[in-house]
Amino acid sequence: MVRRLKRYHPPGTSPGTLPETGVRASFELFTYGSKGVSKTSAPSVAAALALPRERGWLRITGLDNRAVAELGKRLGVHPLVLEDILNPGQRPKAETHASYLFFVVDVPALTEVGLEEVQVSLLVFSDLVVSVEEKPNPFFATVEKRLALGSGRLFQFGSDYLAYALVDAAVDHFFPVLEKLGERLEGMEEVLLQQHDQILPQLHQLRRDLLRLRRSLWPLREAVGALLREESPLLSPEVRVFVRDVQDHVLYLLDILESYRETAASLLELYLSTVAQRTNEVMKVLTVIGTIFLPLTFIVGVYGMNFQHMPELAWPWAYPALWAIMVVLALGMLRAFRRRGWL
Amino acid sequence: MVRRLKRYHPPGTSPGTLPETGVRASFELFTYGSKGVSKTSAPSVAAALALPRERGWLRITGLDNRAVAELGKRLGVHPLVLEDILNPGQRPKAETHASYLFFVVDVPALTEVGLEEVQVSLLVFSDLVVSVEEKPNPFFATVEKRLALGSGRLFQFGSDYLAYALVDAAVDHFFPVLEKLGERLEGMEEVLLQQHDQILPQLHQLRRDLLRLRRSLWPLREAVGALLREESPLLSPEVRVFVRDVQDHVLYLLDILESYRETAASLLELYLSTVAQRTNEVMKVLTVIGTIFLPLTFIVGVYGMNFQHMPELAWPWAYPALWAIMVVLALGMLRAFRRRGWL
Amino acid sequence: MVRRLKRYHPPGTSPGTLPETGVRASFELFTYGSKGVSKTSAPSVAAALALPRERGWLRITGLDNRAVAELGKRLGVHPLVLEDILNPGQRPKAETHASYLFFVVDVPALTEVGLEEVQVSLLVFSDLVVSVEEKPNPFFATVEKRLALGSGRLFQFGSDYLAYALVDAAVDHFFPVLEKLGERLEGMEEVLLQQHDQILPQLHQLRRDLLRLRRSLWPLREAVGALLREESPLLSPEVRVFVRDVQDHVLYLLDILESYRETAASLLELYLSTVAQRTNEVMKVLTVIGTIFLPLTFIVGVYGMNFQHMPELAWPWAYPALWAIMVVLALGMLRAFRRRGWL
Amino acid sequence: MVRRLKRYHPPGTSPGTLPETGVRASFELFTYGSKGVSKTSAPSVAAALALPRERGWLRITGLDNRAVAELGKRLGVHPLVLEDILNPGQRPKAETHASYLFFVVDVPALTEVGLEEVQVSLLVFSDLVVSVEEKPNPFFATVEKRLALGSGRLFQFGSDYLAYALVDAAVDHFFPVLEKLGERLEGMEEVLLQQHDQILPQLHQLRRDLLRLRRSLWPLREAVGALLREESPLLSPEVRVFVRDVQDHVLYLLDILESYRETAASLLELYLSTVAQRTNEVMKVLTVIGTIFLPLTFIVGVYGMNFQHMPELAWPWAYPALWAIMVVLALGMLRAFRRRGWL
Amino acid sequence: MVRRLKRYHPPGTSPGTLPETGVRASFELFTYGSKGVSKTSAPSVAAALALPRERGWLRITGLDNRAVAELGKRLGVHPLVLEDILNPGQRPKAETHASYLFFVVDVPALTEVGLEEVQVSLLVFSDLVVSVEEKPNPFFATVEKRLALGSGRLFQFGSDYLAYALVDAAVDHFFPVLEKLGERLEGMEEVLLQQHDQILPQLHQLRRDLLRLRRSLWPLREAVGALLREESPLLSPEVRVFVRDVQDHVLYLLDILESYRETAASLLELYLSTVAQRTNEVMKVLTVIGTIFLPLTFIVGVYGMNFQHMPELAWPWAYPALWAIMVVLALGMLRAFRRRGWL
Ligand SMILES: [Mg+2]
Ligand SMILES: [Mg+2]
Ligand SMILES: [Mg+2]
Ligand SMILES: [Mg+2]
Ligand SMILES: [Mg+2]
Ligand SMILES: [Mg+2]
Ligand SMILES: [Mg+2]
Ligand SMILES: [Mg+2]
Ligand SMILES: [Mg+2]
Ligand SMILES: [Mg+2]
Ligand SMILES: [Mg+2]
Ligand SMILES: [Mg+2]
Ligand SMILES: [Mg+2]
Ligand SMILES: [Mg+2]
Ligand SMILES: [Mg+2]
């Protein structure tokens, strides 16, 4: 949870200062249009942008400060935008600039060590989309495949549609993650009702994961909403319909997320109530046993005393009589317990 | 809860791709107008749409991807809408398109295995309503009957009124479900106050069901509200009054749902407090018994020791004196307990 | 809580269908104006409306479907409004129609069997107010008296002021109910701090009653607000000031209601904490007694054994020495408990 | 909490009916302007208003229905406003009328018997401010002193500034009350961590006091906001800046109030957790002692039996061997407890 | 928490009255522009403002009432603004005045004694920024350094950019504080799962710190938002983009703060559940031991009695038989416990 907070500049650093990330990115340029599609790996941003293209998608993988600076210089991107691109852990957001749209999204991935987020930034120009991805990821493989087909809506509409397709693919990756967490939740529910006790740390972890997903999804909702409200000419009416569909997905994800969060909270309450009820049962057993045998043990202790003058000890029927008294006492207490509903 | 999340496409699939559902739908066309009513079963969408009609209702039961694709082609429906129709578990919503309105609603049904939702999609054209229902259901039987009468508001107004009548019938089906859950809640309340303990899992299940209903109702409220706010010519002022009545019902259902949710939460708190209080009572009994008999048992243990030099053992009045001491001790402790309010 | 949900039509019934209530209403017409006031009992709606009047108030007591249908026919009231009038348990609301205003309010009454609501519907025409009351009730007696005086604002303003006076009288009846619940709450608070245990079911019942009142008051706030926002010519500026005062009362009632709800919730938490703390005290007593006497009882048990070779038994000072040891042990444990703050 | 609800009219009373309070007020008129300041006690409203004045402040102390009625008649104040003035326990509010502004505020005072509220009503005319105070109070002493100086902003601006100065002085009296409650909260925090147990009723009382303050502050925020939003010519732009400052104070008070409420809630949770943890510790001690000594006591009980055929009793090394066994058993159990972290 | 509430004037003091702080401030004037940068320490506000400057930053450290009064007189600042500058503990806010903007922010610092806030006030004129800092602090060191460079955006834009840079630097100081609290939270999480018990007071302290930070951050969000919404000519469009970035940071900080608060609440619930579960385990051990040994001890007590007529005592196989019975009894109970899942 704290991880993302770490890589901030020293307070007061000039805004728009690009951090020295020490990372070298990889560059792929997809050019497509009436003449078909081609995919070229380039050694640098400069090289990629120098390639001829009708429409293009520059895919940058890795937070490479030199490449991002180059990008800023060549495409006229605001330094604050460049800074956001290089700082993973941004709040998802959409910004409308004069010649481009800027969009950041945080895509979750369930790895072996837990939930992880990968930041994806998009710059949408009228004939070019630049994507910068924090690390290698499988999010856009399907979009590449659809592009390779050489026809379809990607070719029909402008670069806004390509950008939409990328955001849509990113949002789609929330579904399997949420599904996984939902399965864990269901697993815990079953286990809980069968009285296993290792569930508490797991439940707490799950609640943290849900909280983290929420931090990615809530601002995303605002971001997509802002995009739909603003009147940028970079977003055509046809593509706007598709963006509305992404908004739908985000709202749907949030619905489910919130209901998981409520279920998890209610599960903890169920746990607490279950434990309280079991403790109650345990105590009832102890109390029944104690209430019956402590007095009886006292009684037999009395006749275990060694006083020289204890007349009862000599009575011949004293021993069976005492047994009778004790049995009556025990039965009486059992009846009292039954009346109270403790048995 | 997770069920609905399952049938999504692989992330990144081209939007508007219709899933291969493997389902074959049934088709019924109701034509009605000045010449009366007729109902015809058709083998396909194409066949149904080819039938002559003044005004019509095409009722499709089953999520049949071929039929829906045909529908899209013939009536000019947007691929994203077709996709939503085929994916059950949509968030309820209303969309205004140029030549039609699109409305999705999730109708709950209490089956033997629990709460289940059936998705109903409506496409409202100026002279035609198409309904696509996820599975066979009793929701629209009464509308069919009213249509069969051959007169009434269904004949007086346009296809917007028919659409309204369908939505109204769907919303009406929330009432008996909510009533059932309310009865369960009342049942638990009574049982709880009589100390039965199997209530926890049932209460948890009820809370989940309420959460699920809520996920159907909240977006429905937004959807109907959106319909009322937007200025589509497809919705006439006369019918608008009726839609306001549906909104009323939805708000009413939400009021009750929320109060059930609060009651259920308060019931769990009541349970926890009740268990805590019972544990307290159990412990008081044990403590009273233990506090009285542990010291007494110690005392009689003392005079059960076998030391050769224990002068008390020889005193003739020692035994009755000890009894007296023990009785005084016990009575003193009982008085102390009474003063503390433990008895 | 569930009661109100019962009398809905079968799902899908034609909207505006009036239920067969089997109730026969009573009818009173008050005519008033420059020539004074007169009150006439009429056998039917038709008879009442046929009476001559300057301004009038038709008071209908009882949900009589035939009378309401007649009302609709003669005064041109929308079927959905008629349906709402006949279905008790409506959400309070205000609707502006072309020639009349429609207002529903749910007035609570504390009867012997608990909280009950009586639905009151008002139709406000330019020269006539029609009130339909679910059952006989004392709500409007004071308004009748004020009318009987033959002068005052009721005569100065139009029928909107009469309608306002009726709503005001209805809202006023929330005050004594809320006061009663507040007194119960205070009573519980006192009892709770004196350790009586029958409070839980009562507290739960009170929370339910508050929840129910809230379901009447929240929509009422919206309804009065809607009336104030809309620009109906049926509501004159002078009377508008008075309606603002009703809004004030509703807001004030809601303030108090919400603070009662919070107090009740906080009372339950107080209860739980109090019980937990008492259990803690009970356990401390048991633990102190047990910790002192279980070891001592063990020790005396040792010297109650019958081994032939137990040299201590023969030592002359063994018995007093053992007493000394046991006293020291007990005192040591008491000191340890005091240091821990358990005594 | 319920006190304020008591003095309402019987439901349905004509609105604007002034209650017979049986109180006689005192009247002071401050006249001020270019010719300096003068303060006169007057026997009645009529007498006070008859005095010559440039600008004036009529200070009425006591809810005197005759005086308020007179005020209404002479200054043209709406009957509903007069009614509000005479009914303490009003929701704080601001109303703009044609020739005057009406403002009500509820000022808290911590008396020996607890938190009490004093209602202050202000009527602001272009050259006169009338204040009606529920009972004698120290709220406006400083404003009187500032007025007595004969110069300053009170003389520079109109009567709106005087009204502002009064509201500001009233709001300022929330600070010491909140500070006092804050100190109590801090006191409880310290006490709680040192295990004293009388804290629960006090904490509950504090939560109620905070809830009550909140009922005074939240509507006050709305009231001041309404004043700032509305365009009354009675409020000059210069004074508007000052009213913004009052709004600031109210918001600040609300911030602190809400954080106190959260702290108090969190304190109760802390309490519950602390008690649970202490009970756990107490139980551990009892369980350790019980688990060690119950088996040992059983063992020595065995050899205290009087069977004639118990060969062990005759073995010479039986007694020391048994001691050895018991010591080993006890140490083993201690080790098991240490491993579980119970010691 | 209460500290900040202390230094208010007596209620009713004339607004804009400057408190006698008894503090003497230090003054530094930075002049910068086309001729480079210079930094001069001045003995007073008057001396500093008399220095020639192109653009300037007057940095005042210490809440010196004489200096602030002087500032007001020379620069025409409203008395209420001067009062706010001198009263630490202001709600963060932004105010637009005719010739200047006023901005207050509360910057947190984690000192050895806990969380502390330092108030920073900014007055932004067209060619001058005045900052008043409550006490010496490291917040603006980096801005000084950037200014000393003699070039960059600080020289390119107007004094609005300098003001932005200062606010940005202040907001940046929230990051390390929040990170520290996040680390503490993580530390507690680990400790909690390992059963250490000193965590409760620490967790409570952390919740209070988070609550305090929140009181600084929420109004800050409003303040920056107000700045962005208002149309002051003092804020140029170029700098507005940068202010949007500050808003971003504030939103991000709030996201994290809220998720910490939720995690802390959920940690307390985890704690409570963990303690309840451990108490349950402790009780199970005691109950198992008690249930086995209390009856056995009773039995051996029976045969420790000294009645003369106890035939069993003479039976030769009585002793081994009794052992057998007791072993069977104990095993039976162990099996019952295992079946209940208590072992
Ligand atoms: Mg940024
Ligand atoms: Mg994130
Ligand atoms: Mg976020
Ligand atoms: Mg959704
Ligand atoms: Mg939703
Ligand atoms: Mg919770
Ligand atoms: Mg969709
Ligand atoms: Mg949904
Ligand atoms: Mg759904
Ligand atoms: Mg409703
Ligand atoms: Mg509602
Ligand atoms: Mg809860
Ligand atoms: Mg209706
Ligand atoms: Mg309702
Ligand atoms: Mg109701």
Ligand SMILES: [Mg+2]
């Ligand atoms: Mg209110």
Ligand SMILES: [Mg+2]
């Ligand atoms: Mg109120």
Ligand SMILES: [Mg+2]
């Ligand atoms: Mg609650």
Ligand SMILES: [Mg+2]
């Ligand atoms: Mg709780």
Ligand SMILES: [Mg+2]
């Ligand atoms: Mg009033």
Ligand SMILES: [Mg+2]
């Ligand atoms: Mg009040």
Ligand SMILES: [Mg+2]
């Ligand atoms: Mg109030």
Ligand SMILES: [Mg+2]
């Ligand atoms: Mg504030």
Ligand SMILES: [Mg+2]
């Ligand atoms: Mg504040």
Ligand SMILES: [Mg+2]
């Ligand atoms: Mg609470």
Ligand SMILES: [Mg+2]
């Ligand atoms: Mg101020």
Ligand SMILES: [Mg+2]
């Ligand atoms: Mg602060």
Ligand SMILES: [Mg+2]
């Ligand atoms: Mg604040």
Ligand SMILES: [Mg+2]
């Ligand atoms: Mg953020």
Ligand SMILES: [Mg+2]
């Ligand atoms: Mg954020």
Ligand SMILES: [Mg+2]
């Ligand atoms: Mg909580």
